[in-house]
Amino acid sequence: MDDEHPDGTPPSGRPPLIHLHQVEKVFEVRRGAGLLRREKHQVRAVDGISFQVGRGEMVGYIGPNGAGKSTTIKMLTGILTPSAGRLRVAGIDPSRERTRLASRIGVVFGQRTTLWWDLPLRDSYRLVHRMYRVPDARFRENLDRCVELLDLGALLDVPVRQLSLGQRMRGDIAAALLHDPEVLYLDEPTIGLDVVSKARVRGFLRDLNAERGTTVLLTTHDLTDIEQLCSRVMVIDHGRLMYDGPLSGLHEVGESERTLVVDLERELPPIVLDGARTVRVEGPRQWLVFPAARSAAPLVARLAAEYPLVDLSVREPDIEAVIARMYGEGQAPVPGAADGPAGPGEAAVTGGETPARRPD
Amino acid sequence: MADGLRAYALIAAMWVRSTMTYRFSFAMTLLSNFVTTGLDFVVILLMFGHVRGLGGFSFAEVAFLYGTTSTSFGLADLLLGQVSRLGRRVRDGTLDTLLVRPAPVLAQVAADRFALRRLGRITQGLVVLVWSLALLDVAWTLPKVLLVPVMVVTGGVLFGSVMVAGAAFQIWAQDGAEVVNAFTYGGNTLLQYPPSVFAGELVRGVVYVVPLAFVNWVPALYVLGRAAPAGLPAWSAFLSPLVAAALCVPAALFWRAGLRAYRSTGS
Numbered sequence: 001m002d003d004e005h006p007d008g009t010p011p012s013g014r015p016p017l018i019h020l021h022q023v024e025k026v027f028e029v030r031r032g033a034g035l036l037r038r039e040k041h042q043v044r045a046v047d048g049i050s051f052q053v054g055r056g057e058m059v060g061y062i063g064p065n066g067a068g069k070s071t072t073i074k075m076l077t078g079i080l081t082p083s084a085g086r087l088r089v090a091g092i093d094p095s096r097e098r099t100r101l102a103s104r105i106g107v108v109f110g111q112r113t114t115l116w117w118d119l120p121l122r123d124s125y126r127l128v129h130r131m132y133r134v135p136d137a138r139f140r141e142n143l144d145r146c147v148e149l150l151d152l153g154a155l156l157d158v159p160v161r162q163l164s165l166g167q168r169m170r171g172d173i174a175a176a177l178l179h180d181p182e183v184l185y186l187d188e189p190t191i192g193l194d195v196v197s198k199a200r201v202r203g204f205l206r207d208l209n210a211e212r213g214t215t216v217l218l219t220t221h222d223l224t225d226i227e228q229l230c231s232r233v234m235v236i237d238h239g240r241l242m243y244d245g246p247l248s249g250l251h252e253v254g255e256s257e258r259t260l261v262v263d264l265e266r267e268l269p270p271i272v273l274d275g276a277r278t279v280r281v282e283g284p285r286q287w288l289v290f291p292a293a294r295s296a297a298p299l300v301a302r303l304a305a306e307y308p309l310v311d312l313s314v315r316e317p318d319i320e321a322v323i324a325r326m327y328g329e330g331q332a333p334v335p336g337a338a339d340g341p342a343g344p345g346e347a348a349v350t351g352g353e354t355p356a357r358r359p360d
Numbered sequence: 361m362a363d364g365l366r367a368y369a370l371i372a373a374m375w376v377r378s379t380m381t382y383r384f385s386f387a388m389t390l391l392s393n394f395v396t397t398g399l400d401f402v403v404i405l406l407m408f409g410h411v412r413g414l415g416g417f418s419f420a421e422v423a424f425l426y427g428t429t430s431t432s433f434g435l436a437d438l439l440l441g442q443v444s445r446l447g448r449r450v451r452d453g454t455l456d457t458l459l460v461r462p463a464p465v466l467a468q469v470a471a472d473r474f475a476l477r478r479l480g481r482i483t484q485g486l487v488v489l490v491w492s493l494a495l496l497d498v499a500w501t502l503p504k505v506l507l508v509p510v511m512v513v514t515g516g517v518l519f520g521s522v523m524v525a526g527a528a529f530q531i532w533a534q535d536g537a538e539v540v541n542a543f544t545y546g547g548n549t550l551l552q553y554p555p556s557v558f559a560g561e562l563v564r565g566v567v568y569v570v571p572l573a574f575v576n577w578v579p580a581l582y583v584l585g586r587a588a589p590a591g592l593p594a595w596s597a598f599l600s601p602l603v604a605a606a607l608c609v610p611a612a613l614f615w616r617a618g619l620r621a622y623r624s625t626g627s
Contacts, residue, residue, distance in 0.1 A: 027625060079459045081624045095623060099363075102462035114457050118378040130370050132462060159381070 110188030166197030393480030415556035427489025432515025434482030528618030
């Protein structure tokens with residue numbers, strides 16, 4: 001059981017639109033053991049997850065690869081049937097009434113476009129119009145709005161194959177919204193996009209959530225997505241919900257640290273500074289870590305006053321490192337050290353046995 | 361059902377528009393589809409350059425068998441052939457994108473990459489069929505006349521059922537397109553020749569196990585005034601619509617089971 005959030009009301013207090021209670025997904029995996037013998041064993045991709053998402057919430061759903069993120073999303077969209085537990089989206093059991101649910105949700109798979117490759121963007125939208133039976137006036141209104149806010153005007157008559165990755169993602173997001181879904185699931189919506197495209201996508205999602213009250217659930221590896229969009233973040237690892245709350249709280253719980261990379265004029269002994277500790281010295285370059293929840297400004301000010309500073313940069317902790325710190329006993333990666341014994345990703349996956357995890 | 365047909369029509373129309381963006385390429389593939397599928401008949405033509413009959417069947421009779429099964433198979437291939445790509449969609453995970461749309465998955469999979477170039481196969485089948493009808497020396501009665509179009513349509517349904525069942529099989533097997541092709545393409549090639557050239561066990565298998573014999577052998581042999589294969593009574597020629605309808609049931613059940621398996625394993 002998840003003690004902190006047993007089955008309580010969502011933090012916002014709004015009526016739940018998405019409701020999961022002790023949902024499990026067990027896969028039977030056959031593994032070759034010898035030439036002909038095959039061993040069956042079970043993998044608990046999702047291991048008893050309970051949470052609620054209120055109407056109009058914007059939630060980040062994060063965790064390392066293989067943690068169970070996409071399995072959860074697939075159950076929420078009706079692609080997969082849960083092995084156990086209760087699951088409702090807008091009052092509908094997704095796996096039983098998949099097609100009925102489909103017209104009330106929008107799904108964007110970051111790495112798989114649903115647009116028609118050889119046809120102008122406009123044609124893909126026409127298919128959505130017909131297939132979802134969107135009333136004409138409503139469709140035109142939604143399309144105009146998406147075209148304006150996602151800046152698609154010049155792209156509507158361009159075949160999709162000629163669009164850039166960022167343009168296509170914007171096109172995909174629009175396609176998922178033309179039928180007025182109540183929930184929008186986004187799987188890695190900013191993956192591979194340049195800075196400008198990312199900003200545009202984030203801005204659009206923020207407006208959508210604010211103006212239409214569309215509930216958004218997004219998975220991402222980009223912490224900035226969460227920072228800029230989500231008031232609430234859920235962390236999943238080994239199929240269990242590890243954290244559910246604001247992003248700032250995640251940094252506190254995970255005791256995550258940010259890193260200051262300081263370039264000095266010359267080689268100096270390790271910097272001594274209150275509130276930060278020096279973890280690495282390499283010639284004139286030094287690495288200092290400090291708690292992520294604290295502001296970097298006073299540290300930088302003091303550094304600049306006391307040391308001959310040439311350059312300085314702040315490195316944010318990545319999600320995987322945070323999770324590794326939260327649950328990987330003693331296996332936390334050295335901050336800022338990409339050449340450490342184990343990369344943060346590996347540490348997060350192999351790091352420590354989760355105490356609550358059941359044996360297979 | 362109505363939802364499925366509507367979704368099918370919508371998606372198929374999109375694919376037709378897509379292929380029409382490359383008109384020259386479309387024309388070439390249509391032509392090559394016509395020619396390559398027609399090569400099977402060229403083989404038969406060459407054979408009859410050396411022999412007078414094949415398993416006791418004349419050239420016109422073999423052409424009649426060829427024309428009926430090729431047209432049936434062409435129909436099924438045009439309307440449902442794309443389901444054989446399902447294994448690929450399961451492997452690369454793109455089946456998921458179909459599962460989040462408000463339309464039956466079978467309709468979406470069947471209409472996926474709908475290609476009018478497949479009309480090439482139907483056309484060459486029809487050409488041979490018409491030619492054989494002109495050559496055949498048959499005492500036409502009303503039942504025999506009616507049986508020809510009925511045969512072509514029910515044959516299409518029979519092939520379609522096997523294709524759908526085969527697609528469901530691919531969900532479990534992850535691939536296995538070749539196994540399925542052995543039944544569909546292989547069945548088509550088999551039925552182009554008279555049953556008398558094959559071993560008795562094989563003919564019985566095609567009659568009683570996977571009843572593809574009802575595509576053309578059973579009804580066509582009646583039309584040709586010959587005894588039905590594998591000891592079936594003569595009136596069994598008129599059973600083919602029933603057999604086709606009956607085969608749809610296990611195919612549909614198999615499809616549902618396959619989809620359910622996918623949704624509970626995620627493959």
